[in-house]
Amino acid sequence: MSLDRNLFTLLLTPNAAASRVDQGVSVVDLTDPSGTVYYRKRRIGGGVYKAELCEPISNTLLATVTAPSATSKHKTMELYNPTKVVELKFTGTLSFKWSFKWEDHEFEWRREECFIVRKPDPPVLVALTKEPPGRIKTSSVQILDYNLHRFDIEDRKGLEIVILFALLTFQDSSDTYHEPDTAASTSPTPANSSSTKVIPTATAPPPLPPKPAPKTGVERIAELQRGRGLVNEVSVMEEGDVKDYAKYCLQLLSDDAMLFISVCSTEAAQVPKVLQVVEETKRKRYKAGDPELHQYVLYDTQRETPQKGPRIIKLDDEPSKSKAKDYTPPSSLIVHLSKIDMPELRPRSQG
Template sequence: MSLDQNLFTLIFTPNKNHPNVTDLVDPSETVHYHKRRVPGQEYKIEVFDPMSESLLITATAPSTSSKVKILELYNPTKMVEFKSTGTLSFRWSFKWEEHEFEWKREQCFLIRKPDPPVLVAVTKEQSRQVKNTQVQILDYNLHRFDIDDRKGLEIVLLTALMTFHDSGDAVPETPVAEQTQSPSALVPPPPPPSISRRVSAIMSFSNEAPPPPPPPKPAPRTGLDRIREMQEMKGEEYNEITVEDEGTVEDYGQYCSDLLSDDAMLFISVKSSAAAFVPKVLQVVEETKRVRYKAGLDDDAELHQYVLYDTEKKKGPKRINLNDDADQKAKYAPPESLTVHLSKIDMPELAPKSTGGTIKGKDKKGR
């Protein structure tokens, strides 16, 4: 019987490397199933999924000429009895869910009594013997019926047809080592690419345009921009300026003056990051007042100055000095930390106390 070229077709193709293996491929040579004949006195075939290499179904019988064959599906497990029901004609039947199917040589029907049967699969007969090389499953007819597991039905239909191919064949003689091979060993490795294909691949790779160069890194910031970047990276309050080794006194002074030029900025705090930068804090404060004086900003608003030193508590246990040497007490020790508040308004809470280390000053002319 001729096949419809517009329908999906599977072709039974013997495996070149393994005589007991048959591949079911489509016209584009994509393998959909592997069928393996298991050597032994009893008849047995196994059908594998080519992608996962998992066992899908087995068909067993005492011999290839037996009138009853048992098909066992896996994942989930299900037993299907496939038996010969014809007396004078070729007819094999099995049941799937609530339906009965019947193979008649090169055609498979879904039996509906008393209605006429419906064709669900067709094969192309190669010779008068029942050895077919192509098969088509007519999904458009199967969709007319309530079938839950259509994939399982497809596997059973194909496996039943495969048992016809083995009818009357002799038991295959296969070395014992091949019986223990995994499904992956049954699939031949893909052939290496031809020389012309490799040469064309190399030429196409060499003709490809080189990737665009990465964008150049931005130039590092300097001067006032670097001071602004450093303060933003610290994540402190906007009006707090921490003086470090990097950056000139002039840049720090200009940055502080720019902050005070904002009407919403009432005061700023200039502090040292370490004891070594205490003198630099004083220089930055003087530079800030000088910049404001040159710009004439101190004529309208009086600038208040509050100095706090050694406000940070030392870490570790407190040490008590029992030495009464007067010279040691009289010796001057520079502060280890310094914070200078420059404010446009009077801040009584920062005014000097009798016992504290706070110095208040006013500067109208920036001197």
């Protein structure tokens, strides 16, 4: 059994915890519909809690779990070939919650669901069970590979073992709590052998957890800026309100290490919006009582080499008609808002 399937369902018989007792060892087999055993879980009787998970054909030991008792809130799982230790810790207060770490990811079993924890992002569901009220008596569990494949996990086989083995130890703990005399008994008692079945299913996967609500306002502006340029550059796009862009600019300027920011247009249509953002930023800063900002403007027509020689003003020009006809709005605009004077950005005199 591997994690290459998109989804598989693990079915347990109602008496799985007492399926077979042989010389003080209770055994649970995990099989497919044809009867092929994939895993064999053995609970060793004695004063401390110990369980083993084996490969049934070669009887190779895959993992062990040990704890002072089955109901302990800290259990140590050790995997072999290669050797790796996983700590299972009860981290709930009023609710059922067990945590463990695999590679660089944090996982949590929460009663009927296992998640990859991605703080501050929402957790991602990776396994799902259905439990009766009051105790852990698993009837089925689904491992959601289509969610696991979204993350960089090198040892998927090991993770499969941890998820399944952890769930079986939770059931041992519940059985011990609800039936202490039966679970603690180590004397051999004949019983009919039953097995746990791992059955591939073609049913539709359970619905994914709801996506987080899309960000709005200044949070959306910050999201749009990620990866677009330097941290002090604000690219003004069609999406987003002028006031939200201004709030984002003020957040950047509130950092003492940020001496200036550059407000840029992403296309010609956004040039007027850049000017609106700049004016709104200055207005809000003035209203808050902060020092006035230095402003330096660069646009495409200013980057041309200026003509040398004296400037000639024609007094007999037609009133503003020729000027309006010759004027072309800039196709790009950059406005530097600085806390300090930056002489290198001042316009050069043409004379």
